[in-house]
Amino acid sequence: MNASPNMMFVKHVPATLVCFGLLVGGCAPGDRPPTDGPPPQGPSSAGASQTAPQPITTKTGVEMVLLPAGEFVMGDDRAEDDEKPPHRVRLSPFSIDVTEVTQESFERLMGRNPSRFTGADRPVDQVSWHDAVQYCNMRSLREGLSPCYDPATLECDFDADGYRLPTEAEWEYACRAGTTTSWSFGDDPGRAARHAWLKENANGTTHPVRRKPPNPWGLYDVHGNLAEWCNDYYAETYESGDEATDPRGPAEGDARVVRGGCWATGADRSRSSARDGESPAFVDVCFRRDAYGFRCVRRADADAP
Numbered sequence: 644m645n646a647s648p649n650m651m652f653v654k655h656v657p658a659t660l661v662c663f664g665l666l667v668g669g670c671a672p673g674d675r676p677p678t679d680g681p682p683p684q685g686p687s688s689a690g691a692s693q694t695a696p697q698p699i700t701t702k703t704g705v706e707m708v709l710l711p712a713g714e715f716v717m718g719d720d721r722a723e724d725d726e727k728p729p730h731r732v733r734l735s736p737f738s739i740d741v742t743e744v745t746q747e748s749f750e751r752l753m754g755r756n757p758s759r760f761t762g763a764d765r766p767v768d769q770v771s772w773h774d775a776v777q778y779c780n781m782r783s784l785r786e787g788l789s790p791c792y793d794p795a796t797l798e799c800d801f802d803a804d805g806y807r808l809p810t811e812a813e814w815e816y817a818c819r820a821g822t823t824t825s826w827s828f829g830d831d832p833g834r835a836a837r838h839a840w841l842k843e844n845a846n847g848t849t850h851p852v853r854r855k856p857p858n859p860w861g862l863y864d865v866h867g868n869l870a871e872w873c874n875d876y877y878a879e880t881y882e883s884g885d886e887a888t889d890p891r892g893p894a895e896g897d898a899r900v901v902r903g904g905c906w907a908t909g910a911d912r913s914r915s916s917a918r919d920g921e922s923p924a925f926v927d928v929c930f931r932r933d934a935y936g937f938r939c940v941r942r943a944d945a946d947a948p
């Protein structure tokens with residue numbers, strides 16, 4: 644499929660789906676009560692932590708967990724071409740937000756709330772990649788840290804001690820949480836609605852964070868609710884498929900990676916290794932990106948958050 648920066652998603656997600664939702668849909672009045680799901684399944688791969696790491700609250704009031712250094716197999720040979728080849732990736736330790744960035748947090752730091760589906764404890768939607776990295780920088784500044792993104796070029800300084808978007812590899816590592824199955828809850832798509840807000844159960848809207856069971860490392864809504872911006876440019880295949888340490892994706896590109904599926908897509912797009920790409924800027928008044936959110940990461944060898 645040829646990538647087009649004018650599409651809602653560069654691949655896989657029908658643009659008409661979300662646009663149609665904008666025209667005839669609307670926020671569901673009220674949200675479902677919290678779901679009493681089962682405790683998260685234990686990771687199935689060797690070396691994975693059996694207990695979720697303890698959250699730490701940052702100076703700006705965001706909960707993060709510190710993920711240990713580790714390695715995992717990124718991608719899936721059983722899935723789509725852009726998820727191949729599976730390849731071993733090693734990652735340095737990093738901290739990651741427990742939830743998608745909420746509207747309360749975004750508005751408090753940025754002084755505005757671009758969301759279509761409003762609610763303080765809902766994830767902020769209608770955020771471009773540029774909006775997301777500007778929030779990262781603001782959060783860094785508010786906490787006395789060095790911003791990762793150059794204000795002019797938006798190039799990421801991975802050595803800075805502030806916040807940034809996860810690399811695609813970091814996102815998948817965090818999402819899998821030691822599992823090797825298609826989702827962090829197993830291989831059965833029939834269980835997806837119990838663990839994620841997807842097209843089949845979201846009623847055309849986002850939902851407050853933390854309403855579904857977390858993954859084994861205590862992260863909420865990695866599957867579904869909003870698709871999440873990553874730092875990497877999107878490429879239609881993993882470039883070399885070689886083993887890699889802290890990979891950062893292509894050096895340049897037209898689209899940025901989004902991961903995890905959303906309220907407007909089915910279970911398949913929410914798989915741990917499923918990849919999508921999107922133009923980082925708003926290009927169409929209809930496609931307002933109400934499917935996109937994000938969460939932040941930070942170097943773990945920087946001072947504790």
Ligand SMILES: [Ca+2]
Pocket residue numbers: 743864865866867868869870871902903904
């Ligand atoms: Ca998500």
